Amino acid sequence: MIEIDLELCTSCGKCVKVCPVDAIEIEDEKAVLKGECISCGVCVSACPEDAIEPVIQTEEVGDLSQYDGVWVFAEQESGELKPTGPQLLGKGRELAEELGEELCAVLIGNDIKDVTEELGAYGAEKVYVVDDEIFENYSTEAYTTAITSLISEYKPSILLYGATHLGRDLAPSVAGRMGLGLTADCTDLSIEEVEGRKVLLQTRPAFGGNVMADIVCPNSRPQMATVRPHVMSPIEPDEDRKFEVIEEEVKVKKDAISTEVIEVLKPERKGEMSIEEADVVVCGGRGVGTSEEDFELLRELADVLDGTVGCSRPIVEEDIMPKSRQVGQSGKTISPKLYIVCGVSGAIQHKVGIKDSDYIIAVNKDPEAAIFDVADFGIVGDLEEVVPLMIEKLEKSKEN
Amino acid sequence: MRFVVLVKQVPDTTEVEVDEETGTIIREGVPSTLNAFDEFALNIAVDIKEESDKDIEVIALSMGPPQAEEALNKCLAIGADRAILLTDKNFAGADTWATAVTLSRALKKIGKTDLIFAGQEASDGNTAQVGPEVAAHRGLPQVTYVSEIEDLDPEEGYLVCKKETDEGHVRIKSEIPAVLACMPDPGFEPKIPNVREIMKAKKKPKEQWNYEDLDGEEDDYGLEGSESVVIETYSPPPKGEGIKVEEEPEKSVNELVKFLDEEGLL
Numbered sequence: 001m002i003e004i005d006l007e008l009c010t011s012c013g014k015c016v017k018v019c020p021v022d023a024i025e026i027e028d029e030k031a032v033l034k035g036e037c038i039s040c041g042v043c044v045s046a047c048p049e050d051a052i053e054p055v056i057q058t059e060e061v062g063d064l065s066q067y068d069g070v071w072v073f074a075e076q077e078s079g080e081l082k083p084t085g086p087q088l089l090g091k092g093r094e095l096a097e098e099l100g101e102e103l104c105a106v107l108i109g110n111d112i113k114d115v116t117e118e119l120g121a122y123g124a125e126k127v128y129v130v131d132d133e134i135f136e137n138y139s140t141e142a143y144t145t146a147i148t149s150l151i152s153e154y155k156p157s158i159l160l161y162g163a164t165h166l167g168r169d170l171a172p173s174v175a176g177r178m179g180l181g182l183t184a185d186c187t188d189l190s191i192e193e194v195e196g197r198k199v200l201l202q203t204r205p206a207f208g209g210n211v212m213a214d215i216v217c218p219n220s221r222p223q224m225a226t227v228r229p230h231v232m233s234p235i236e237p238d239e240d241r242k243f244e245v246i247e248e249e250v251k252v253k254k255d256a257i258s259t260e261v262i263e264v265l266k267p268e269r270k271g272e273m274s275i276e277e278a279d280v281v282v283c284g285g286r287g288v289g290t291s292e293e294d295f296e297l298l299r300e301l302a303d304v305l306d307g308t309v310g311c312s313r314p315i316v317e318e319d320i321m322p323k324s325r326q327v328g329q330s331g332k333t334i335s336p337k338l339y340i341v342c343g344v345s346g347a348i349q350h351k352v353g354i355k356d357s358d359y360i361i362a363v364n365k366d367p368e369a370a371i372f373d374v375a376d377f378g379i380v381g382d383l384e385e386v387v388p389l390m391i392e393k394l395e396k397s398k399e400n
Numbered sequence: 401m402r403f404v405v406l407v408k409q410v411p412d413t414t415e416v417e418v419d420e421e422t423g424t425i426i427r428e429g430v431p432s433t434l435n436a437f438d439e440f441a442l443n444i445a446v447d448i449k450e451e452s453d454k455d456i457e458v459i460a461l462s463m464g465p466p467q468a469e470e471a472l473n474k475c476l477a478i479g480a481d482r483a484i485l486l487t488d489k490n491f492a493g494a495d496t497w498a499t500a501v502t503l504s505r506a507l508k509k510i511g512k513t514d515l516i517f518a519g520q521e522a523s524d525g526n527t528a529q530v531g532p533e534v535a536a537h538r539g540l541p542q543v544t545y546v547s548e549i550e551d552l553d554p555e556e557g558y559l560v561c562k563k564e565t566d567e568g569h570v571r572i573k574s575e576i577p578a579v580l581a582c583m584p585d586p587g588f589e590p591k592i593p594n595v596r597e598i599m600k601a602k603k604k605p606k607e608q609w610n611y612e613d614l615d616g617e618e619d620d621y622g623l624e625g626s627e628s629v630v631i632e633t634y635s636p637p638p639k640g641e642g643i644k645v646e647e648e649p650e651k652s653v654n655e656l657v658k659f660l661d662e663e664g665l666l
Contacts, residue, residue, distance in 0.1 A: 002539070044539025045575060050512060054539040056501055077567075140532075140542055165566045169544045172529035176500060176536025181627030184496075184527035194631075202628075205636065206525055208414035211425060214632040258541035258575035262560065265569040274566050317587045323547075324568045329414075329523075330586055338665055352414060359665060360642075361656065372644055377659050380646035389653040397657055397666055 001037050001055040002044065006030050008051035015043035015052060018256040020145055038152060039177045040145045042256035056179070064197070067157040067221035070096040071128075073147070073170070074105045074119055075162055077138075081115050083277050084162025086122040086234035088227060091189055092160060093123050093235065098191040099198055101157060102126060108146050110136035120243035123235050127245050128154070134252045138166055139259055142252045144173040149250045151178065156222045158200050160189075163226035164276060171226050181217030183225045187335070187356060189232075194218065200225070208329060208352035228356065229276045230335050273308040275325060280307025280338045281357075283327050285350075286314045287343020287364060287383060295320065297387050298342060304394045305338065312344045328353035342383050346371025363387070401456045401554055403445045404510060405480065406503055406518040406534065407438040409464050409471035414523060418635045425633060434471040437519025439478070439590050441582040444549055445517050446479030446591070454554070457481050459510065463491055463502050469606070476601035477593035484510070488610035493623030496525075500533035502621055505614040507538060514554060514576055520545055520583035531581035543574050544581040552576075 004015075011029040016022075023035035024043060031051075044052045070092045074085030089105060096103040105124035107115055109131065116127045130146045147170070151159070159174075161167035163185045175182035188203035194216055200223040202215045217223045275281050282302040288294050295309065302309045310327040311320070327334060329349040335356035342363045344350060351374050354360060362375035363386050372378040379386055412433040417426050442460065449456040460475035462468050463486040472483035486506055494502065507513060516538070518531035528544070535542035545564040552559045554576070561580065563572050593601070611621060619625055643659065645652045660666050 041536065041539030045541055045577070052539070053508070054537060056504060056537050144536075165545055165564065168528050169532065169542070172496070172527075172532035173536050173542065175497065175529070175627075176533035179497070179627070181495065181497060182529060183628055184525075184529055201631075206633075207411075207416050207425070208523065208526065209636065210414055210416055211418055212634050212636050213630050215628050215630050217628045220627045258578070259543060260573045261570045262573050263571040264567075265562065265571060276566065313586045316585075322568060323564060323585055324566075326586065330584070338660075348415075355639075359663065361660075367644075367646060372642070374639070374642075375644070376642045377656055378642060378644040379652045379656060380644065381649050381652055385649040386653060389649055390656065393653055393657050394660075394666070397661065 001039055002033060003053045003055050004031050004033060005051045005053070008049045010049055012048065014046045014048065018042045018046045018253055020250070020252050020256060038145070038148055040141070040148065040256075041177065042141060042145075045258055046255070064221055067155045069102045069104050069154065069156040069158075070099065071104045071106055071156040071159045071222065072124070073159065073161045073167070074107050074115070075164065075166055076107065076109050076112055076115050079109070079112055079115060081118050082162065082164070084164060084167070084227075084229050085119060086237070087229065087232040088160045088162065089119070089122045089124055090234040091227070091232035095158060095189060095191055095200070099157070104128060104156065106147065106150060108135050108143055116245050117239070118237070120241055121237035121239045123241065125243055127243060129245060129247050130250050131247065132250070132252075134254065134257075137261060139257050140169055140173050141257050141259070143170050144177060145252050145256075146250045147174050148177055150248060151222060159222040159224045161224070161226045163228045167226045171224060175224055180220045180222065180224050183215045183217070186225045186227045187231045189225065189227065192216070199223065205356070209355045228335055230279070230337065231356070275308055275310040275327060275332055275334050278308040279336055280305040280340070281310045281327070281334060281336045282307055282340045282342070283310040283312065283344060284315065284342050285312035285344030290318060290320065292320055297391075301340065301387055301391050301394075304391055304398065307336070307338070310334070312350055341371055341375075342387060344371055345369050346373065401454055401514045402459065402510075402512065403449070403456060403515045403517060404459045404461050404507060404513050405438070405442045405445050405475070406516065406530065407442065407460050407462045407471060407475055408435045408519070408522045409433070409462065409468040410435045410522050410524045418633050420635070432467070432470065434474050435519050435522045437521060437583055439519075440584040440588060441517040441519050441580070442475055442478055442480065443591055444582060445515070448549065448552060449479065459484060461503065461506060461510070462486065463494070463499060466608075472606065473601060476604045476606070477598045478591055479597075480604075482605045484607045484609060486609050486614075488621070490611045490618050490621045493626065494621065495626035495628045496527050496529035496533055497627045498621055498625035499530050500537055501616075501625060502614065503530070504534050504537035505616060506609060507534070509609075509614065515559070516540070516577070516579045518579065518581050520581045528581070531579055535579035538579070540577055540579050541574050542579045542581065543572055546580045546582045547585045549580070
């Protein structure tokens with residue numbers, strides 16, 4: 001909701017122009033809230049007189065039983081489905097079965113009809129699609145408005161997002177606008193009965209993984225969580241699975257968007273997976289070398305395993321790899337199935353970023369390197385000898 | 401112009417332990433510090449102030465127990481002009497939602513602000529939610545994962561900043577006022593205040609605001625006002641001892657391939 005200070009209002013009409021649901025009208029030379037406000041906040045930033053104040057929603061939602069359905073926000077980029085959507089659908093299915101509710105996916109973008117098929121194959125019973133030019137590129141404001149509109153209309157009981165940069169930007173924006181509880185970066189989800197009600201039990205690490213916490217959102221719906229990529233597994237896709245597509249029109253006006261990407265910097269190698277998305281990450285540190293060529297060998301190893309390459313902090317400082325490839329506390333926290341770490345000593349900041357990986361394999365010439373403390377399998381040896389052998393032998397085992 | 405930087409005092413380590421009997425985090429004997437990403441955000445704000453020919457007021461705003469004043473003292477020494485600590489027993493136990501409500505109401509009381517800075521996340525909770533929730537409460541645009549502000553044009557009402565995305569980096573233009581959640585590139589060296597700056601900081605205005613200074617009801621704040629509830633905290637299950645081989649490379653790699661195969665990873 002919003003509050004309009006009529007003393008300050010000059011009836012310029014900017015708020016009327018930007019409101020996505022046409023809820024504001026000019027009456028007797030003042031802006032007046034007429035229709036149902038979806039708390040999107042675009043009028044607040046549009047008002048040149050600072051006459052509009054958001055009213056924070058602090059009331060309870062009322063009857064919780066009207067909220068039904070397990071929803072998953074499925075990220076896509078340029079019509080390509082990101083892996084977090086199928087992963088969340090895998091977990092969402094368990095939750096939906098336990099609750100006896102429907103499993104649905106939410107898909108937002110431009111010209112994304114093909115992606116709905118994939119979501120159906122991964123187990124979504126319904127796919128809510130918001131398809132419009134305005135959603136071509138991600139913007140917090142447009143996507144938040146789309147999601148808040150869907151929530152207001154269909155009232156799901158659970159909504160999950162991937163804990164990617166995008167998910168961690170979008171989910172708290174939705175939570176903030178709608179007054180919802182949100183648990184960040186969960187590593188496990190289950191259904192638990194609390195005070196006679198089935199609620200979502202959200203498990204997450206804090207203090208860089210040294211403490212685990214179980215969290216519930218008892219009084220707000222939907223219960224929202226961002227979930228760390230890779231922790232959940234998708235089901236085997238089945239293209240014959242039946243599902244329903246629900247196309248939703250959400251109007252977001254161009255003037256209502258305050259941010260714009262004006263340049264993409266230092267783009268990644270084409271087609272290279274991000275380190276958060278990949279099942280296998282091969283990471284190199286100072287021990288690998290100081291030039292891009294030195295990392296070619298690691299890239300080869302990653303290719304054999306259908307993975308991608310990451311690096312430790314010094315490698316980014318030396319400008320050998322971009323920041324987006326940096327693993328660790330000041331870079332990215334990742335949890336791949338297999339993490340192969342070469343020539344990294346294993347400072348605490350690095351270990352914090354990888355401790356939830358399923359398997360950690362370390363190669364280092366120093367037998368005392370701290371990285372071995374967290375490794376499931378460690379090889380003490382020279383990278384220049386060990387890595388080529390790994391490539392050779394893994395390729396061979398792949399052929400067999 | 402006015403900048404407000406949202407800061408948090410955090411334990412000076414992530415190596416904390418859970419008291420197995422009470423299930424709470426042991427805080428005794430753990431020193432506190434200013435959250436590193438918040439310090440970075442403050443450094444950006446102070447740098448802009450120092451390089452600008454305009455009059456800019458930088459306010460450091462924090463919610464926390466009375467001892468969080470130490471973190472604010474550091475902010476004043478780094479270059480903030482004024483510090484406000486939101487402290488009240490009613491604020492205790494807040495989740496990100498209730499924290500954002502408290503900060504947003506304080507921001508409303510502070511009045512017209514051109515930029516609100518926050519650290520991308522705090523090193524204790526690691527949620528990254530307070531910045532965006534404040535943006536939503538204040539009805540302002542947000543940019544997260546900001547590593548640099550390249551251009552700020554208050555006359556035209558916009559800024560250009562560098563932001564990290566899942567794919568790499570982008571340059572993004574945003575209208576102002578806005579909320580920026582900031583995270584440094586590696587190699588960032590925070591400004592270390594000298595003795596003169598520390599002495600000068602002692603004379604800068606410091607305020608404490610409590611529940612009565614803000615709008616709303618008692619149950620909007622703290623544990624009562626929270627939407628999410630922690631029902632249990634515990635230490636993560638310990639990881640088993642790993643295997644370490646120190647053999648001829650050929651033999652080591654053979655053993656590794658065998659291990660990967662046995663674990664079903666190939």
